[in-house]
Amino acid sequence: MSVWEKLYSEKVSTLRPSPIREMLHVIRQPGMISFAGGNPDPQSFPxxxxxxxxxxxxxxxxxxxxxxxxxxxxxxxxxxxxxxxxxxxxxxxxxxxxxxxxxxxxxxxxxxxxxxxxxxxxxxxxxxxxxxxxxxxxxxxxxxxxxxxxxxxxxxxxxxxxxxxxxxxxxxxxxxxxxxxxxxxxxxxxxxxxxxxxxxxxxxxxxxxxxxxxxxxxxxxxxxxxxxxxxxxxxxxxxxxxxxxxxxxxxxxxxxxxxxxxxxxxxxxxxxxxxxxxxxxxxxxxxxxxxxDSYLPNIVDHYRKKRDNMEECLKKHLPLEEVSWVKPMGGFFYWLEMKNLKTADLYKKALQKKVAFVPGESFYPNQNGGKNCFRMCFTFASPSDMDEGIKRLGEAMKELLKS
Amino acid sequence: MSVWEKLYSEKVSTLRPSPIREMLHVIRQPGMISFAGGNPDPQSFPxxxxxxxxxxxxxxxxxxxxxxxxxxxxxxxxxxxxxxxxxxxxxxxxxxxxxxxxxxxxxxxxxxxxxxxxxxxxxxxxxxxxxxxxxxxxxxxxxxxxxxxxxxxxxxxxxxxxxxxxxxxxxxxxxxxxxxxxxxxxxxxxxxxxxxxxxxxxxxxxxxxxxxxxxxxxxxxxxxxxxxxxxxxxxxxxxxxxxxxxxxxxxxxxxxxxxxxxxxxxxxxxxxxxxxxxxxxxxxxxxxxxxxDSYLPNIVDHYRKKRDNMEECLKKHLPLEEVSWVKPMGGFFYWLEMKNLKTADLYKKALQKKVAFVPGESFYPNQNGGKNCFRMCFTFASPSDMDEGIKRLGEAMKELLKS
Known part of the structure; x- marks a missing residue:
């Protein structure tokens, strides 16, 4: 037992690190394409x-x-x-x-x-x-x-x-x-x-x-x-x-x-x-x-294109009979829901293929749902990464559906 | 009762604002010379x-x-x-x-x-x-x-x-x-x-x-x-x-x-x-x-002079039989202790004379002491304010001792 163990507050016993922050070391693996963090695109910074x-x-x-x-x-x-x-x-x-x-x-x-x-x-x-x-x-x-x-x-x-x-x-x-x-x-x-x-x-x-x-x-x-x-x-x-x-x-x-x-x-x-x-x-x-005021429209235009790009990639690469989503009219995120697949399985397979997202369960404060859902951030990845990353994700889904 | 009143946490019932932060509106009165806040001298900023x-x-x-x-x-x-x-x-x-x-x-x-x-x-x-x-x-x-x-x-x-x-x-x-x-x-x-x-x-x-x-x-x-x-x-x-x-x-x-x-x-x-x-x-x-590393000695030299200046002003203007202190070898503060006067009285009189400090009681976490003490910051006031401010403080003390 460490010297600190007996000093900890009660709050430490229920302390949970942010799953998104903790994914940083996963995301930073070479070759990884990440749709996980809600980071703005550095290209959009003025x-x-x-x-x-x-x-x-x-x-x-x-x-x-x-x-x-x-x-x-x-x-x-x-x-x-x-x-x-x-x-x-x-x-x-x-x-x-x-x-x-x-x-x-x-x-x-x-x-x-x-x-x-x-x-x-x-x-x-x-x-x-x-x-x-x-x-x-x-x-x-x-x-x-x-x-x-x-x-x-x-x-x-x-x-x-x-x-x-x-x-x-x-x-x-x-x-x-x-x-x-x-x-x-x-x-x-x-x-x-x-x-x-x-x-x-x-x-x-x-x-x-x-x-x-x-x-x-x-x-x-x-x-x-x-x-x-x-x-x-x-x-x-x-x-x-x-x-x-x-x-x-x-x-x-x-x-x-x-x-x-x-x-x-x-x-x-x-x-x-x-x-x-x-x-x-x-x-x-x-x-x-x-x-x-003058630069904000650039940011919005930039992200609209990225949203459109993700919409296109999702339609192109994912098995549409398995996965559904609502096209967002703003913001940073897509939320995808799967019919038969479990997010935990997809996450594992996706990481093997070097593509990351945030599993849906993380967003359930009572940790009792989202097991067939996941969040995809469309603002961060470059257009080529977007296509390649979602292609890998589609492959992961298709492989899981076959197995 | 406001709409918020019934929502407040227990912590609000014992919430105390920082007396130093709350003194800001006092300090900002025109003509006020303040030794209250622990602010660095803007002249020392690189x-x-x-x-x-x-x-x-x-x-x-x-x-x-x-x-x-x-x-x-x-x-x-x-x-x-x-x-x-x-x-x-x-x-x-x-x-x-x-x-x-x-x-x-x-x-x-x-x-x-x-x-x-x-x-x-x-x-x-x-x-x-x-x-x-x-x-x-x-x-x-x-x-x-x-x-x-x-x-x-x-x-x-x-x-x-x-x-x-x-x-x-x-x-x-x-x-x-x-x-x-x-x-x-x-x-x-x-x-x-x-x-x-x-x-x-x-x-x-x-x-x-x-x-x-x-x-x-x-x-x-x-x-x-x-x-x-x-x-x-x-x-x-x-x-x-x-x-x-x-x-x-x-x-x-x-x-x-x-x-x-x-x-x-x-x-x-x-x-x-x-x-x-x-x-x-x-x-x-x-x-x-x-x-x-290269600029730090300038800051230290600057404050050493200000400390020396305050030491001199204190000796020159304050009734030495009434008030005592230890010359600090660094940092930002003097702590002054009075024999017969109460800080509350001095504080009131000093504000009338447009000079401010932090009453000692503020620094007692159990609020049970310091009633004849006060803190003076020597880093912030200009040399002329230092002299004039401490002169006023000395006058306030002398008037109180007479009354």
Whole structure:
């Protein structure tokens, strides 16, 4: 027994590493084609435009090298307060906005502020494994709601909520990824959005609207955010520069009622004091120069082509009688469902053929489903890798179907 | 009652904002001279040299704008593994090092890994209020040990530990700032360092060695780190670029046994996934070009002069029969103790005269002392502000003594 073994907290006994992060060593094997991680394509990064913004390190050096306020770099906050207006339904005030280190931190901070061990969080099933682990570390239990092509089946909520409440459970928030869901790729319909907000209000349950992919829409029209549909202040909206600029900045934000934002900011004081001011200033300068708005269509166009490319490759190489999917209208992911094959078998065979994806089971917070599903990220692989990788995947499926 | 009120976690009921962070609005009053925050002097920032390192955003843009590994940006880790050798006593391996978002995050992560609500942490009394709040948020209780000019009175440890253990308490770690203590300014003697490590080993208690000021030494010789004196792997060493380069980077690190570092890294996955890669890459490039080592003496010289300046001003303006202090040999802080005056009275009067400091009570984790003490940061104020501010402080003291 190590010296640390007897010191560990209870939380360590249920600690699970992120399966996606842990796959990195698999993905890095030579010759491996990966559709696993949700990484943006480095080809989409505005390297030169972002480098331009470095001038702020010189011009405002004494300010941006200093400690910042916990709530965020004021010029960036000010920019976002107005830039967010279209999607938030109104201009945001500075005390409704908190800059965070990645939007993962929004989840962490909200859990600090409202979750006690054993409390319930309602999530879509499946849901994003990264944030589910954040909630799990805070001692959350999960009440899950299935989805179809129009997102969470919100009609199931009242009955499930009533049942949990009657069992004495406390339900703290509903976690949803309404746009281009991770891993499902689906988008919640307007009707369901309205119902969801109504139900949350009826029961006094908060909503965490995790919306990293909102701006990566390939077709169709933007739907109103849950935040904009809500009048009660119960919706915390999380978004990030990771997909609309670059994840290496680790600059993200939360928008919400000023009371909960203030509580989250106080917890953030004890967590990292403030997010990197240097990174925030670089992002701000990029935005101030107008690059965010002018470059974003390039990113969307780039990913639309990649989505189309994956759609084509899937149709070309996979056994269509065995596997089905819904073409996503935005975001980063395809979710594939197989009729007869088990994901575990496919995963093993696929790795032998040097192609990787994330098994569906990882996205089930109660680890009770997805055994015939898997997630494919279409943003990262190059066109030639896309074709070759999906060809290998098709071969793996066909071999398994024969055996 | 707000909609959030009934959702709050238990942790909110004991949540306390950082008094230093909350003083910001006081400090920003026009004409205020502040010795409160522990901010570096912006004049000490290597603005031009740091700006030079921005070239990495162009040259390695596709890499540094991408998600990074949770453990840290590999080139920076590699640099630190060898750069840390002198103070760590040996080269560090990559799995013994974790890059964090500020060294506050080291405290947060260690608490995640080993602290359950109600567990004891041993700290110096007084101790740094920021990290004490991090531990407090995790549900820590504090067993405190007084200090003298040679640091923590470690001889008191065995009896206090035995007593707590006999009461059924679990003691998880000893939190210490051995060099140029915040707020005391004192440095732990070599003899006490050896004893401290021996005692921690005897009882199987971890040590968190928080060492942000180690490199800001004005005179005398470096003493060995607790990490280097320990053979058991029970010491986690925390350090940061905040004082040796710039806090706006928010790049810091933990060094420790690979088992605990691994656990902390898994918790970090759920907290912010990884620290800003952009900020880490800029710091790395600055280091790679040799600026860290070549510029550091400028910072130390700069602060030595400021320390000397404060020493002079204190002697010149304060009523010496009333107030005493120990001249710090490094770091950022003076700790002043008054014979007859109460800090609360002085604080009120000082604010009227537009001069600010941090009252001593803030640094007592059990809020039971320091009522005649206060902390003065000597790094931030300009020379003219230093003189004028301390003059005002002396006047405030003299007026109070007369009344």
């Amino acid at each position: 390297v030169d435009l972002f480098y331009e913004s470095a001038s702020i390190l010189k011009e405002q050096g004494k300010d941006v090298l200093q400690y910042g306020t916990t709530e965020g770099y004021p010029p960036l906050k000010s920019f976002l307060c107005s830039w967010l207006k279209p999607r938030m339904g109104r201009a945001i005030t500075e005390d409704e906005l908190l800059i965070t280190t990645g939007s993962t931190q929004v989840v962490d901070l909200l859990c600090w502020a409202i979750l006690d061990k054993g409390d319930l969080i309602i999530t879509e099933e499946p849901t994003f494994v990264g944030t589910a682990l954040t909630m799990h570390n805070h001692g959350a239990q999960f009440l899950t709601i299935p989805c179809d092509a129009n997102g969470m089946l919100v009609d199931q909520l009242p009955e499930k909520i009533e049942k949990a409440l009657s069992q004495g459970k406390r339900i703290k928030f509903i976690y949803t990824i309404p746009n281009f869901h991770n891993p499902l790729g689906c988008t919640m319909s307007l009707e369901r959005r309205k119902k969801l907000v109504e139900i949350a209000n009826r029961y006094g349950i908060a909503i965490l609207e995790d919306d990293p992919y909102a701006y990566i829409r390939f077709e169709g029209e933007d739907l109103p955010t849950l935040f904009s549909l809500d009048q009660s202040g119960l919706v915390v909206h999380a978004c990030t520069f990771s997909k609309i600029l670059a994840p290496g900045t680790r600059v993200a934000w939360a928008v919400g009622n000023k009371e909960i934002i203030r509580k989250m900011a106080i917890f953030k004081q004890g967590i990292d004091l403030c997010s990197s001011v240097v990174a925030q200033a670089l992002v701000y300068e990029y935005c101030r120069k107008g690059h965010l | 603005v031009d040299l740091f700006y030079e390192s921005a070239s990495i955003l162009k040259e390695q843009g596709k890499d540094v704008l991408q998600y990074g590994t949770t453990e840290g940006y590999p080139p920076l880790k590699s640099f630190l593994c060898s750069w840390l050798k002198p103070r760590m006593g040996r080269a560090i391996t990559e799995d013994e090092l974790l890059i964090t978002t500020g060294s506050t995050q080291v405290v947060d992560l260690l608490c995640w890994a080993i602290l359950d609500k109600g567990d004891l942490i041993i700290t110096e009394e007084p101790t740094f209020v920021g990290t004490a709040l991090t531990m407090h948020n995790h549900g820590a209780q504090f067993l405190t040990i007084p200090c003298d000019a040679n640091g923590m009175l470690v001889d008191q440890l065995p009896e206090k530990i035995e007593k707590a253990l006999s009461q059924g308490k679990r003691i998880k770690f000893i939190y210490t700032i051995p060099n140029f203590h915040n707020p005391l300014g004192c440095t732990m003697s070599l003899e006490r360092r050896k004893k401290l490590v021996e005692i921690a080993n005897r009882y199987g208690i971890a040590i968190l060695e928080d060492d942000p000021y180690a490199y800001i030494r004005f005179e005398g010789e470096d003493l060995p780190t607790l990490f280097s004196l320990d053979q058991s792997g029970l010491v986690v060493h925390a350090c940061t670029f905040s004082k040796i380069l710039a806090p706006g980077t928010r790049v810091a690190w933990a060094v420790g046994n690979k088992e605990i570092i691994r656990k902390m890294a898994i918790f970090k996955q759920g907290i912010d996934l990884c620290s800003s890669v952009v900020a880490q890459a800029l710091v790395y490039e600055y280091c790679r070009k040799g600026h860290l």
